[in-house]
Amino acid sequence: MFYLTTAIDYVNSRPHLGTAYEKITADVIARYKRLSGEPTWFLMGNDEHSLNVFRRAKEQGLDPKAYCDRMELEFRDVWRRLDVSFDDFVRTTEDRHRVAVTELVHRIQAAGDIYEGHYEGWYCESCEAFKQEKDLLEGLCPNHKKRPDWIREKNYFFRLSKYQEPLLRHFEAHPEFLEPDVRRNEIVNVIQGGLDDISISRAEQAWGIPLPFDPRNVVYVWFDALINYISALGFGGADTTQFDRWWPASLHVIGKDITRFHCVIWPAMLMSAGLRLPARVFGHGFVYFKGEKMSKSLGTIVDPLEAADRFGPDPLRLYLVREFAYGQDGDFSWERFEERYNADLANNLGNLVSRIATMADKYCGGRLAQPSGVPGRLAQVAHDAVASYRQAMERFALQAGVDAAYGLVDATNLFITETEPWKLAKDAANAGQVAQILYEVAEALRVAAILLLPVMPTSAAEILRRVGAPKPGADHRLADAAWHGAGDRVTLKGDPLWPRIGGTKG
Numbered sequence: 001m002f003y004l005t006t007a008i009d010y011v012n013s014r015p016h017l018g019t020a021y022e023k024i025t026a027d028v029i030a031r032y033k034r035l036s037g038e039p040t041w042f043l044m045g046n047d048e049h050s051l052n053v054f055r056r057a058k059e060q061g062l063d064p065k066a067y068c069d070r071m072e073l074e075f076r077d078v079w080r081r082l083d084v085s086f087d088d089f090v091r092t093t094e095d096r097h098r099v100a101v102t103e104l105v106h107r108i109q110a111a112g113d114i115y116e117g118h119y120e121g122w123y124c125e126s127c128e129a130f131k132q133e134k135d136l137l138e139g140l141c142p143n144h145k146k147r148p149d150w151i152r153e154k155n156y157f158f159r160l161s162k163y164q165e166p167l168l169r170h171f172e173a174h175p176e177f178l179e180p181d182v183r184r185n186e187i188v189n190v191i192q193g194g195l196d197d198i199s200i201s202r203a204e205q206a207w208g209i210p211l212p213f214d215p216r217n218v219v220y221v222w223f224d225a226l227i228n229y230i231s232a233l234g235f236g237g238a239d240t241t242q243f244d245r246w247w248p249a250s251l252h253v254i255g256k257d258i259t260r261f262h263c264v265i266w267p268a269m270l271m272s273a274g275l276r277l278p279a280r281v282f283g284h285g286f287v288y289f290k291g292e293k294m295s296k297s298l299g300t301i302v303d304p305l306e307a308a309d310r311f312g313p314d315p316l317r318l319y320l321v322r323e324f325a326y327g328q329d330g331d332f333s334w335e336r337f338e339e340r341y342n343a344d345l346a347n348n349l350g351n352l353v354s355r356i357a358t359m360a361d362k363y364c365g366g367r368l369a370q371p372s373g374v375p376g377r378l379a380q381v382a383h384d385a386v387a388s389y390r391q392a393m394e395r396f397a398l399q400a401g402v403d404a405a406y407g408l409v410d411a412t413n414l415f416i417t418e419t420e421p422w423k424l425a426k427d428a429a430n431a432g433q434v435a436q437i438l439y440e441v442a443e444a445l446r447v448a449a450i451l452l453l454p455v456m457p458t459s460a461a462e463i464l465r466r467v468g469a470p471k472p473g474a475d476h477r478l479a480d481a482a483w484h485g486a487g488d489r490v491t492l493k494g495d496p497l498w499p500r501i502g503g504t505k506g
């Protein structure tokens, strides 16, 4: 059972490459889990109760709900074109969400963890977050490079301070709760430094979910947003089948900038409400563009659809997973994208797919019979590749996982170079040996394609078709990656999967 979520997004602009990075990498994990045969539920969604969203709608002369409806279609369109395979998509303006927020707030209040007070301090409208003096850089919000507002209002507070010790105990008992390590150390330091109670309401606002016990206030957008992970499962509603089946989450995938919300506030909310905590949180790094975080106001936006529309989603997905170690930051450039496309796809994998189909066609009429003797030397390489792939993917080391698959591709290319089947084929006496070599190559490619399915779902399925896999790509499981797992086969020729590109983009 694997329940996986991503952060939900503000809908004040279309998703950029930085946002897409999170969804694509989470999708790779979800697809890997399905490939391993684990029942998987993958949730994404939109965060709509934001004042920025409200303002953006007003700017466009739209009712905020109508604006959010339109943005939902845009987001879904982008995710579809990037082949992101979520099972459910939650919106915080949905009724199921309001029901869950109301129920959770009730439970937290019943636990004695909500009280009335006054908040006075900094508030960054763009982050929609309360800021302490120590969060600011020379008086400015470090994310938005502008001065937050000083606000003073009557708020309701959540007794976060009460959960300092329980949280520390949880981190100690579950070192895997937050990864990578560098994020865990940061958060443990924050908790050890002492936790202040936090404001969980905004006064005199109409856009949001009313506090059940004082409806002139709405639930603070962050407190509201975190609850999506259980509202989508029907928590607090009439039918809790999904909640009972999937909660607690196996993994929250989030950006490193929101670990405090997910690893301090969220678990404390759950503890207060008597609910179980998610098993793991993974805080990924940022993909920068020319050294800057992608931001509309800074003009550093890369549109993921620009790459996906030209080359299909798979080259972009492969690039994002293979170029950067998951958990660390990376820098996107079009030059580097083209370089990797040519190296990894056009020259390497694509060329190998063409070669095997051409040779099998030429020397064996496209028919390859499974050899009866001892498997050739690629068998061991493939076996090891599957083992290291599995090990890497289980700990979300996505880059190492893809590298394991590519190790097998490289070994297969080398095998062809060394065995020179085109030379052997000149003498009819070698026909058996040639057929065996080509079978082994097709088999290695079949195994590599299975490993690449989570990263490149469409093209890996096409490779499987061309090397004569006995079933469609999507029906494969990791167990199918066993050597000689597919019997006799017929290979198919086709157009080059990835023609070389170059110099088209500055």
Ligand SMILES: [Zn+2]
Pocket (backbone or CB within 6 Å): 124, 125, 126, 127, 128, 141, 142, 143, 144, 145
């Ligand atoms: Zn800010």
